[in-house]
Amino acid sequence: MPADPVKELAAALGAAAGAELELERPGEPEHGDYATNVALRLAGARRQPPREIAAELAEAVTELEVVERAEPAGPGFVNVFLRDEWFASALAGILEDGDAYGGGGVAGQERVQVEMVSANPTGPILVSHARNGAYGDAVARLFELAGHAVEREYYYNDSGGQMDRFRASVEAVRRGEEPSEDGYHGAYVRDLAALKGDPVPLMLKEMEGTLERFRIHFDTWRRQSELEERLPELLPRLDTYEKDGALWARSSAYGDEEDRVLLRSGDRSPTYRAADVPYLVDKLERGFDRAIYVLGADHHGTRNWYAAVARMLGYDPERVEVLVYQPVHLTRGGEQTKMSKRRGDVVFLDEFMDEIGVDAARWYLANRGPDQAIDIDVDLAAERSQKNPVYYVQYAHARIAGILRNAGDAAVSAVPAGPLAAEERELVKRLAELPAVAADALVKRGPQGVPNYAIRVADDFHRFYHEHRVLESDQQAFRLALCRATRAVIARCLDLVGVDAPERM
């Protein structure tokens, strides 16, 4: 069972107090190391003034060895002050966990598939797709840290109207003609025309290269045309009806907003929605306990469609999950850049990474909650890159790496040689938050909590560093232990959002 020092403390305090309680970190130092509002919660049921309950709980809790003192405060909080022994054992637990720290604690392991990006291969990966990937990949990494088995999948269309226009555009250039008005016109179309063969696999290869550079690795790639072969077998299993010469799914009866067309009137060709059906079956038949779709807000209208299909086919809709995120707006010199695939002025992810770097790109796109639209001034992001929080956090990591290099094989111990300083205690408490931060980010499907926490860790470390020497201090062994744990926590946080943890800067 991986360490969670705060949870363990809460359990111990709760046992002593005879009530389940949660701990929070008060904003004011006078309010103790941790505080609980449990007395306020109990007041109603016990018909007793919260201050009175708080006083009783404080007394009970003081019996614990790690508690120096506890006191009732405010409207009915219990403020808890801890002895150095607690900080030592918390630090020891963190170090023992090593790479596993921050994760675990899940009841059962799930097989999870995160399908993301899934942009059709009609052009290079754009910054808008990158947010999809940065978000989906961060969620995937949170699942992995928690102990689940995750596969990342890319689904793409290789047939249909859009792809026909794309191929025709490349063919036109190869014949020395201009692509048609509704075709594709970017410089990349000319690059593809210079190569031989079907441009679709060539385009995909390039997209995969961009995504690898963005540090997203896909385990599997799924083609729409291949999945469509199962349509004749699967469509009869759906609840459908004929209207206006088309075949409709009665999805509104299964939780969707509306019914969807599966086969067009006229040529009876399958729609994109039809292809969703064999694809969903394919996912569930492959045994994923949870199939996650990552969709941009412009597709949020279909967020209930997937679970509706699952219901229609008799699968548990709980296995299907849709994550929606808001768009990215890039500005350059204050002017908004439109991100349409067919225009020449689109922002490619590769260009974006060229300008601000992979680390800053991943950071910026994971740093905001999925419900928040992201505004990035590219000029500012590149120009002021030295002041980006991502470098602030990386710098803390590099500083620690430097200290540990200089320390060589000096002794390391979580047991302090003397009384702990305020900065040391604050840092340990901060490190102890990681399991809760990671668990919360996973539950909310909101990875932004991780980079925000990483800034706090770096903050506490830089302050500690400024006040105290590590090497050749009378607390060297303890401080080396603190450095090791801090480095591990920062590295973990950076990794969760796909950012490198540098040894030097």
Place this chain on the structure above:
RNA sequence: GCGCCCGUAGCUCAGUGGACAGAGCGGCGGACUUCUAAUCCGCGGGUCGGAGGUUCGAAUCCUCCCGGGCGCACCA
């Protein structure tokens, strides 16, 4: 019209029931013979869009209103 998302410091945003609301950037002023100054310390900056309601307690939950974004295809 209906649905989803957003509205918090000059700017970009954290913060989904707790104590006087936070960070970065920007502004002003300080700190390097010291393990990395890409750092640290201080100052200034807010009717948390508005109005009601629930609660011992609301930026956070509920209702309504205002403002902005995105959807409401036999495109994907």
